[in-house]
Every structure is written in C-alpha cells, then in structure tokens.
Amino acid sequence: MESNLVVYNTLTRKKELFEPLNPPFVGMYVCGPTVYSDVHLGNCRTFISFDLMYRYLLHLGYKVRYVRNITDAGHLEGDRDEGDDKFSKKARLEKLEPMEIVQKYTIGFHDVMRLFNTLPPSVEPTATGHIAEQIEMVKEIIENGYAYESNGTIYFDVEKYSKEYNYTALTNRNIEELLANTRDLGGQDDKKGRLDFALWIKAKPEHIMRWPSPWGWGFPGWHIECSAMSSKYLGSTFDIHGGGMDLAATHHTNEIAQSQACHHSEPARYWLHTNMLTVNGTRMSKSAGNGFLPGELFTGSHPLLTRGYSPMTVRFFMLQAHYRSTLDFSNEALEASEKGFKRLMNACALLNKLKASEVTDVDINSIRTRCYEAMNDDFNSPVVIAELFEAARIINSINDGKSSVNAEGLESLKSLMNDFVFNVLGLKEETAETDDIGKLVGFIINLRLEARANKDYATSDRIRNGLQELGIQLKDSKEGTSWSKI
C-alpha cells in the first residue's frame, strides 16, 4: 500500500513519511482519560484530533487497530508517596465506591465522545483490568536491572537507564542537568534519584484500590499501564503513539523508558502530540479550574459564554485549527464557526437537489487532489475545510444557475463531500428533520403561498416571522420556498 502521508514526529522533531511496520495494518495507541471527573473540552480536543487521524487512516484503506485506554487505577495526586489517590478522594467526596466513580465518569466520557461523533476505538482497555500485565512488566524491568525495591515500592532507575539509552529523546533536555538538579533536591521518599518514578506503589492502610503483588499489596504507577496495555494489544513496537502535548515530558518519556527497559525496543515509531486548548491564552486544565465542561458549552451555562453551541459546531471549530497549534476559545470564534458550519451543511443538503447539465464549467477533481494533499501534510484539516468551502461555493453557484456540472461532475462533487465532510472530518448534519415536522412546515408553507399569491404580505410575513421564532427559517426563491432550522 502506498501513501504520501507525512506526519510530525515528536521524537525527531520533523515531518516524516508515514510507513507502517506491517501494512496495511496500523497500530495506534492514544492515552485516554483518567475517569475521576468529567472530561473537559481540552481533553475532547485531543480525542477529536486523534479521531480525525483514525478516520483518515481508515479512509486511506489501512486496517487500524486503535487502542485508547481508560485510566481507572488509583494514582496519587502528587508525585510523592503522600496524599490520596484521586479516585478514593473523589469517592469520599461523592460518598461512592471508587469503582462507582470510575463507572460514572466512564459513561459520561463515552456519552460526550458520541456527541462529538468520534468513532469508538478498537480496544479500550482499563488499567484495573490489566494489573497482572503491569506486574509482569515490572518484574521484567527489575530482572533487567532497571528498577529497585524500596520499602515495598518499586522505582525505575532513571540514572542507570540514561547511561544506556536516551531518556530525554522526546523533550531534548539535558539529562546531566536534570540529574544534577535531582541530587541537590533529593532526600524525600525512598528513591535514589528524584527523576526516578514509581512502577509499583505500596498501599497504605487507607488505600482502598489495591492489589496483591510480589512486593505486597499495592497499586501500579501511572506510566506502567500504558506500556503494559500498548504492548499487549499492539506488540512491543507499534506505529503511532499519541496523546496531549502535556504528556510528552513525563508520561511518554517514562513510557519509552519502561518499554525499552523491558523489551529493549522503542515502543512506537511515530509520536504524535496534540496541542492545548486555551482560554484567554492560558491552557485549559483541570487543576487551573478554567476547564469548560462539554455540557456547559452545549447549554451555554458557562459564565464566559453568552449562549450554547452544538457539538458539531465545536467539532468544526476545533478542526478549523491544526492539531499542533494552540486553539483559543471564545464566543466570537465559536459564533464564526457556527455560521461557517451551517453554510457547509446547507451546501451539502443542496447537493442532493442539484440537476446535472450537459456541460461542466467547474473543476472538482483539483479540489479533491488538494484535500488529499492537505490531509497528507500532517492532517491539515483547516486547509481541507478551506477547500470544502470552495466546493460549497460551487454548489451554491450551480444551484443559482450560474455554473453547471454534468452527471459525472455531480457524482464527483457528491463523493468529495461525502468522503471529506462526513467520513474524514467526521461532521454530521444536526438538524435531522423528522417527517412529521417536514410535513407540517410544508403545509404551512403552502398556506403562506396562497397569502402571497393574494398579495396578502401581512399574513405572509406573520407566518415567516412566527416560524422564525420557532427556529425555522423560510427562504423564497424562484423554485419555491425552502426551509431550514436555524
């Protein structure tokens, strides 16, 4: 299988031709959410970005196994041995069992992902469902000499590892300086070096989420789950590993170290990182308290919003920016996206009503070519959208009788929009009109038509204005009156 897809690889800080290990199969692992609270829009952006990539890879004909985990094991709030695990803390606050918390927010996450029209991953493994695999991996890392036990907790020995491997490959930082800082500040915990991180953590008496292990009762460190689950489902080396940029420095760096220490091979060949969603220029995050919840966005209940925006408006808004750029959130930007999205959807709807002519004076194939070029250039969805607006202009122009297409051109226009708007970008029409409403509106339109024929414009306008208030907009043209939801 041949493709010209080029992706930006964080490992090399360059765009590289994407060549799967075993075409046509592609293995892609994306770090999923920690389900101890509602996902916010920043999380959603990442998953929408990877949904775009997943959809495009599928569109190109790859057989993709897309693995996205659910983190549901009790990781600590801080990096130290002190403090609660997030689930237990939340469980106490909500007076629930930790696994009730997990269930509640997992369902919430899935609901939101469905609203955003993301395709479900092929496998969605949970950390708690793979404790045995994690323990096995920790054992192997110990056997290979890259980890040590200290009071029932197992730490990864970063200093030792960094002598043989490039620990800072993803971030390009100077390991000597990092280690130097480490020793100065050392002293807390039972670690040898402060860069060392826990693979397995001994449970304190108050910890509810705990499992037996060769080192006593405990729970896995945060990073090991992704290493264990990605290698289980995708092999010790797979094609794409993705996640938010904030995970690169710590989580992904440690994942690479664990996998290398265990399997002696790079876990993934292409590391793809999505950029942050910002509010007033600052990163949206759980801890900063500036996170928008999807629900607040859809209903407009967030204090910073003047009104609500639909899931597809938000998806479209996000796809209008490249996944590696930061994207700033504002009312104005959302409003602009909402109008643009409707324009695109209206054009798609019009497409089914167009009639073919004998001649063609529009060029659809070059638009399609440019869409592929854009997607092949590191999934450049904003450029694809720009091209689709050009197609929308053509569709409207044909509808106005100012341009024409032959049957063949009309078909390629239809497949263009179907492929890119719906399949690749994953957008969908939200104003699914039921037959009943359609019949009702049709009946009212006919009544109004009679009024207009009698030049009774007062009645005609009253009907139009009334419908407008109910969210239905009438549009008069030579061919008759059409309508759409506002």
Added chain:
RNA sequence: GGUCGGAUGGCCGAGUGGCUAGGCAGAGGUCUGCAAAACCUCCUACAGCGGUUCGAAUCCGCUUCCGACCUCCA
C-alpha cells in the same frame, strides 16, 4: 533558570522564499413584494530592528511580548 513553541488583516485561523488559504464581521452590487439565503466585487495582513537574496510574512541574527513543559492534567 532549562527545554520547546508562538506573535498573521476588526476577530478566528492556514501558509512558510516569488503565484500572497478559508471562515466570521464590514462595504457595495445582483436577485427579491420585503426578508433570508446565495452569487459577484471590495477591504490584502504577517510584532520591532538589522542581515542574506534579484526577491522574505516565510531564511539568519538581535529585541520585545506571550504560552507550554520541567509538579497531577489531553
């Protein structure tokens, strides 16, 4: 402090050596009973200062400002 990434027209955002996206907003026009939608036209920007070049928003250097990561976070 270290590492990395930014600064694009009224706003949001692509691009990244010559052809100078796109959406929204704004102006004018066509159409229309009037609207709406649509179409056409206009508004043509790249933080500042130097340098390289026939040519730079795009490359190089400096300056200013902003952000992310280095601590849980997509």
